Amino acid sequence: MTATTGPTVLEPDGRAPIRDPEPARGTFVHDTLVVFRRAMRISLRNPVWSIMGLLQPVLYLSLFGPLLEPLAPALGAANAYQLFVPGLLVQLGMFGARFVGFGLIAEWRDGVIESERVTPAPRSALVLGRVLRDVLVILVQGVVLVATAFLFGLDAPLGGIALGIVSAALLGAAFASLSYAVALTLKSEDALAPLLNGIALPLLLLSGILLPITAASAPSWLNHLSDVNPLKHIVSGIRAEFAGDITSSTALWGYGLTVVLVGLGLWFGTRTFRNEDG
Amino acid sequence: MIHARGLARTYHSRRGDVDAVRGVDLDVAAGEIVGFLGPNGAGKTTTLRMLTTLLAPTRGEATVAGIDLRRNPGGVRRRIGYVAQSGSTSGAARAGEEVIDHALLYGVPRSEAAARGRELFGQLELDGLWDRKCSTLSGGQRRRLDIAMGLVHIPQLVFLDEPTTGLDPQARANLWVHVRALRDDRGSTVFLTTHYLEEADALCDRILVIDHGSIVAEGTPEELKQRVSGDAVVLTATRPNDIARLVAISGALPGAGAPTVDGTVVEVRVPAGRTLLAGLLRALDADGIELAGVELRRPTLDDVFLTLTGRSLRDGEPPDGPVDRTATSDGAAA
Numbered sequence A: 001m002t003a004t005t006g007p008t009v010l011e012p013d014g015r016a017p018i019r020d021p022e023p024a025r026g027t028f029v030h031d032t033l034v035v036f037r038r039a040m041r042i043s044l045r046n047p048v049w050s051i052m053g054l055l056q057p058v059l060y061l062s063l064f065g066p067l068l069e070p071l072a073p074a075l076g077a078a079n080a081y082q083l084f085v086p087g088l089l090v091q092l093g094m095f096g097a098r099f100v101g102f103g104l105i106a107e108w109r110d111g112v113i114e115s116e117r118v119t120p121a122p123r124s125a126l127v128l129g130r131v132l133r134d135v136l137v138i139l140v141q142g143v144v145l146v147a148t149a150f151l152f153g154l155d156a157p158l159g160g161i162a163l164g165i166v167s168a169a170l171l172g173a174a175f176a177s178l179s180y181a182v183a184l185t186l187k188s189e190d191a192l193a194p195l196l197n198g199i200a201l202p203l204l205l206l207s208g209i210l211l212p213i214t215a216a217s218a219p220s221w222l223n224h225l226s227d228v229n230p231l232k233h234i235v236s237g238i239r240a241e242f243a244g245d246i247t248s249s250t251a252l253w254g255y256g257l258t259v260v261l262v263g264l265g266l267w268f269g270t271r272t273f274r275n276e277d278g
Numbered sequence B: 001m002i003h004a005r006g007l008a009r010t011y012h013s014r015r016g017d018v019d020a021v022r023g024v025d026l027d028v029a030a031g032e033i034v035g036f037l038g039p040n041g042a043g044k045t046t047t048l049r050m051l052t053t054l055l056a057p058t059r060g061e062a063t064v065a066g067i068d069l070r071r072n073p074g075g076v077r078r079r080i081g082y083v084a085q086s087g088s089t090s091g092a093a094r095a096g097e098e099v100i101d102h103a104l105l106y107g108v109p110r111s112e113a114a115a116r117g118r119e120l121f122g123q124l125e126l127d128g129l130w131d132r133k134c135s136t137l138s139g140g141q142r143r144r145l146d147i148a149m150g151l152v153h154i155p156q157l158v159f160l161d162e163p164t165t166g167l168d169p170q171a172r173a174n175l176w177v178h179v180r181a182l183r184d185d186r187g188s189t190v191f192l193t194t195h196y197l198e199e200a201d202a203l204c205d206r207i208l209v210i211d212h213g214s215i216v217a218e219g220t221p222e223e224l225k226q227r228v229s230g231d232a233v234v235l236t237a238t239r240p241n242d243i244a245r246l247v248a249i250s251g252a253l254p255g256a257g258a259p260t261v262d263g264t265v266v267e268v269r270v271p272a273g274r275t276l277l278a279g280l281l282r283a284l285d286a287d288g289i290e291l292a293g294v295e296l297r298r299p300t301l302d303d304v305f306l307t308l309t310g311r312s313l314r315d316g317e318p319p320d321g322p323v324d325r326t327a328t329s330d331g332a333a334a
């Protein structure tokens, strides 16, 4: 192990007698955890962003929630927060993860991405490790959000709530991967923010997060437009879960679409890390 | 250890194509320290990034550490270490943790990574900085941390891109000792780029000179110096009217170039000046020429460079002007 042992004799074929690197190992889980722990450590030392991410849904909850309470019966819900909290969870998943790409650009500037890409770690582990950190942050934020909502009068079955929080966290995984992929492609904060906002805001508005978009509540063009937005179905799915219908077709569509988005996001993110010019 | 044939890379950017590397052939044997010398924009970093799997070659092929670069990049990665020109640690992370995490990604067990990391911190004079946030390190300290990152997993082949840039003379000399130890104690192969001629001269077994994306010369420092320039004999006359005879005699030395005159100073380039000097002085003495000074200047790599590329290493910019690098990974270092 030390560099101070006497001169080493070279093998006859001139090859260095250095410990031969292990053959390709199954390193995916190991390397993902290494990247995850590193990212988590750095985030925990500077939790400002995570706390700011929480502030937004709590503000919505306290400043906007009361307005919804009298509307709930008209929208067909017994409890306004059963309708509203799923929307906030989706918003948390999307917006909480949207700007993680900024951190990645900073890391890229520091040379971290290149120094990770030159290791044998699978490229997917480099993305997934970071995404896991983001998912964990959103999970914690989701729990705090729901706990706060209980103070305001949320009434929903625990199993459904748990599924709702997990869905939001998975949505966060999809958007975090997207954010990483776009960040590493653009390599510029100035271009990243407007692009991600440009994608996220219409998606959010067309998902019926604040007020459900239905044939009854919206003009038909708006309703049709929102129907092609997977987020709308994911929000509806979480609403079904909050109502206790965790195996209804609405809920199943929600799970399915969430998983598809996560898969697409991770594929896109990994592809960017693999890209020779990354 | 490295065999490359026709390695080339063209960058495509909005401002048009840049032929950064135009067909490089190179062979590096195991246990060699090879210096890659060239002015800014010559294509050193691009070549290194291709050999370390970070950049796909546009053309050509290479085997690195016995592994085909295109067919098995993962196998190459497992066998090499790389210190990038532009740094490798996050400002937000702590020095020791960055080193350990990097080693873990090579599959080094944690305890071994920590021991090796601390050993390197000692050798690179980073003692006491293990728990420091990287952004609070000085430039030279952070550079040495990059080097520790690249060596922590004990690779058999190390690529160092301008490892000593930003280091003070003492830290640089210390790094030289360390790089030599890599070769002597472990039999490692080191491929490094540098702008410092004295560094290539002092440290490298062999030098490759690259300019405009092509290798323009190759050899040991001694060979290069001899092949290209020879020694400069500088004679200072006491009396101005001796100059003409001084020029005639020195210009008649075997293999001499045309002498140049600057005031009372006559300079002439001759191959192996050391062996001619005694005879020259006797001849001048016999002719009654009095000298105020004699100097024999061994050629530096700078002379070599000047001869080969028409410009000095020190003056930087590529002749085709600055290129937009903002959208590249080298942008950060520019």
Ligand SMILES: Nc1ncnc2c1ncn2[C@@H]1O[C@H](COP(=O)(O)OP(=O)(O)OP(=O)(O)O)[C@@H](O)[C@H]1O
Pocket (backbone or CB within 6 Å): B011, B012, B013, B018, B019, B020, B038, B039, B040, B041, B042, B043, B044, B045, B046, B047, B085, B318, B323, B324, B325, B327, B328, B329, B330
């Ligand atoms: N991503 C890129 N896109 C376009 N051009 C690039 C890119 N990267 C490098 N170049 C150009 O390719 C050429 C070679 O660059 P390279 O970084 O390999 O030079 P170098 O020899 O390492 O120089 P230096 O001594 O300044 O580090 C330069 O003209 C540079 O501007």
Ligand SMILES: [Mg+2]
Pocket (backbone or CB within 6 Å): B044, B045, B046, B085, B161
């Ligand atoms: Mg360079």
